[in-house]
Amino acid sequence: xxxxxxxxxxxxxxxxxxxxxxxxEHHGVEGPGYxxxxxxxxxxxxxxxxxxxxxxVGMDVDGPDFVGVVDVDPDSDTYxxxxxxxxxxxxxxxxxxxxxxxxxxxxxxxGLMRDHLIVPGQRSSRxxxxxxxxxxxxxxxxxxxxxxxxxxxxxxxxxxxxxxEGKIVISMLGNADGExxxxxxxxxxxxxSIDGHWEIDxxxxxxxxxxxxxxxxxxxxxTEWAAPETYYPGFDLDDVEAxxxxxxxxxxxxxxxxxxxxxTFGEEGLIPLEIxxxxxxxxxxxxxxxxxxxxxxxxxxAEDGRWExxxxxxxxxxxHPDWDMPVPGLVTDVLLSLDDQYMFFSNWLHGDVRMYDISxxxxxxxxxxxxxxxxxxxxxxxxxxxxxxAPQMLQLSRDGRRxxxxxxLFSSWDNQFYPEMSEEGSxxxxxxxxxxxxxxxxxxxxxxxxxxxxxxxxxxHEIRWPGGDCTSDVWQ
Amino acid sequence: xxxxxxxxxRDGRETTVDVRESETVIDATERAGLGVPYGCLYGxxxxxxxxxxxxDLAHVERPRGLKxxxxxxxxxxxxxxxxxxxxxxxxxxxxxxDLVPNPWK
Numbered sequence: 001x002x003x004x005x006x007x008x009x010x011x012x013x014x015x016x017x018x019x020x021x022x023x024x025e026h027h028g029v030e031g032p033g034y035x036x037x038x039x040x041x042x043x044x045x046x047x048x049x050x051x052x053x054x055x056x057v058g059m060d061v062d063g064p065d066f067v068g069v070v071d072v073d074p075d076s077d078t079y080x081x082x083x084x085x086x087x088x089x090x091x092x093x094x095x096x097x098x099x100x101x102x103x104x105x106x107x108x109x110x111g112l113m114r115d116h117l118i119v120p121g122q123r124s125s126r127x128x129x130x131x132x133x134x135x136x137x138x139x140x141x142x143x144x145x146x147x148x149x150x151x152x153x154x155x156x157x158x159x160x161x162x163x164x165e166g167k168i169v170i171s172m173l174g175n176a177d178g179e180x181x182x183x184x185x186x187x188x189x190x191x192x193s194i195d196g197h198w199e200i201d202x203x204x205x206x207x208x209x210x211x212x213x214x215x216x217x218x219x220x221x222x223t224e225w226a227a228p229e230t231y232y233p234g235f236d237l238d239d240v241e242a243x244x245x246x247x248x249x250x251x252x253x254x255x256x257x258x259x260x261x262x263x264t265f266g267e268e269g270l271i272p273l274e275i276x277x278x279x280x281x282x283x284x285x286x287x288x289x290x291x292x293x294x295x296x297x298x299x300x301x302a303e304d305g306r307w308e309x310x311x312x313x314x315x316x317x318x319x320h321p322d323w324d325m326p327v328p329g330l331v332t333d334v335l336l337s338l339d340d341q342y343m344f345f346s347n348w349l350h351g352d353v354r355m356y357d358i359s360x361x362x363x364x365x366x367x368x369x370x371x372x373x374x375x376x377x378x379x380x381x382x383x384x385x386x387x388x389x390a391p392q393m394l395q396l397s398r399d400g401r402r403x404x405x406x407x408x409l410f411s412s413w414d415n416q417f418y419p420e421m422s423e424e425g426s427x428x429x430x431x432x433x434x435x436x437x438x439x440x441x442x443x444x445x446x447x448x449x450x451x452x453x454x455x456x457x458x459x460x461h462e463i464r465w466p467g468g469d470c471t472s473d474v475w476q
Numbered sequence: 477x478x479x480x481x482x483x484x485x486r487d488g489r490e491t492t493v494d495v496r497e498s499e500t501v502i503d504a505t506e507r508a509g510l511g512v513p514y515g516c517l518y519g520x521x522x523x524x525x526x527x528x529x530x531x532d533l534a535h536v537e538r539p540r541g542l543k544x545x546x547x548x549x550x551x552x553x554x555x556x557x558x559x560x561x562x563x564x565x566x567x568x569x570x571x572x573x574d575l576v577p578n579p580w581k
Contacts, residue, residue, distance in 0.1 A: 232523075235579070349580075
């Protein structure tokens with residue numbers, strides 16, 4: 001096909017369903033996504049658009065949160081610019097994490113398309129459904145109001161995964177009063193109506209945060225932050241001492257939806273947040289970043305079917321000349337490349353993002369580190385923009401060659417640790433990654449300053465590409 | 477009956493708003509388009525934290541996002557607070573950050 005015509009007449013991204021319009025061979029598969037992680041890595045196009053959760057909660061900017069559309073096509077005149085903002089109908093949502101109605105986990109399901117974003121409000125408990133079939137012109141299609149969520153005695157929606165059999169499952173961190181326990185809310189992919197709780201038996205699970213699943217092995221694992229009423233107002237060490245923050249992850253039977261096992265880390269794994277399993281659907285192991293302990297823990301299924309864990313990375317606290325106590329890195333996001341060869345994670349209080357070779361999964365090897373912003377990096381500005389915050393929410397290109405990140409964590413925690421963000425908003429940045437050489441390099445030309453957002457400064461949080469990414473897609 | 481609430485921002489800005497019977501302060505500031513921050517709207521998240529400087533203000537739901545010490549120091553959650561007299565309240569995004577100092581600094 002004539003690529004010139006294609007570029008002129010279609011949106012510049014990966015079409016949202018499988019198609020061979022640009023040579024994406026799908027071998028008789030009719031569903032969304034890609035048959036294997038390697039197919040997604042090698043046969044998809046370069047990302048040209050980024051969806052970025054953008055928010056004004058906890059700022060003196062009288063406006064709603066929005067889905068930011070950022071041009072990441074270097075051939076475009078508006079490269080590295082915020083080109084569209086889809087404003088939410090209400091204020092105060094705290095857009096945070098989001099996901100797709102459908103992904104590679106439904107690759108063999110005919111008729112499904114990856115064309116809707118599920119965008120929850122962390123504080124409001126409101127859930128927005130956004131039609132993103134044209135990536136450069138997304139529009140709100142439906143809003144699930146908080147009352148409909150509270151009816152199921154759940155609040156504080158977080159991780160969204162589409163799951164096989166036409167469902168969407170969202171981890172919910174609290175009950176209708178913002179207290180414990182949380183649970184999982186299931187939506188129907190057809191009309192985005194609420195089915196109810198996903199889980200049948202939550203066992204001793206009370207706290208919730210992120211989750212990942214490996215459908216081939218019938219397993220799901222979920223992590224712990226705290227009760228919304230505990231983490232919403234900000235971080236208080238007294239709450240950690242009082243046992244109000246998590247230190248465990250939970251193993252679930254994906255088929256029966258029952259809680260099976262709790263892995264308790266104690267001091268080694270305080271506040272286990274982001275959890276990632278390899279994209280290879282054969283794997284029965286993975287990693288979780290313990291934010292406060294600033295450790296990466298590896299977990300795996302042992303021969304007897306029980307799950308075990310070990311610490312594989314320990315980020316050393318650092319002494320800060322102006323601070324009273326040693327400062328933890330605060331590992332707030334983790335991701336694995338689509339070929340499962342590299343792990344990246346951010347240290348939001350230190351100010352670095354790290355790259356590890358994980359080809360030997362039990363012995364990650366640090367290969368590179370990028371320092372920018374935070375409390376310890378020498379570099380405190382990029383392209384003339386002061387870095388407010390530090391590397392936090394990560395997203396990697398499908399081909400593993402570009403790592404993007406934003407610098408905001410959570411409005412109240414931002415205001416506590418990087419108060420300038422509440423007035424000036426946060427940033428999106430990028431490093432070029434050279435997987436063959438095991439290194440990365442900050443791209444000083446790419447900075448999107450959300451301080452200049454139309455309507456006033458905003459924070460920037462999770463990033464996704466049309467067509468799927470390293471943290472959206474799971475394979476059956 | 478309604479009460480006149482004076483809002484003070486730390487940058488020196490000051491304005492008043494009439495808060496009606498059975499109306500929370502945030503309901504009134506939204507009605508008046510004053511842009512006082514808020515989040516959950518049920519007293520859990522503390523985004524709407526203000527500090528009561530003068531007057532009588534009642535929480536109509538439990539202000540879960542505040543610890544007992546905060547309440548003693550006059551901090552209030554404006555999304556679940558109704559005035560019982562004319563009041564003077566310090567507002568703005570910075571107030572919430574008073575609740576949680578950086579524990580390592």
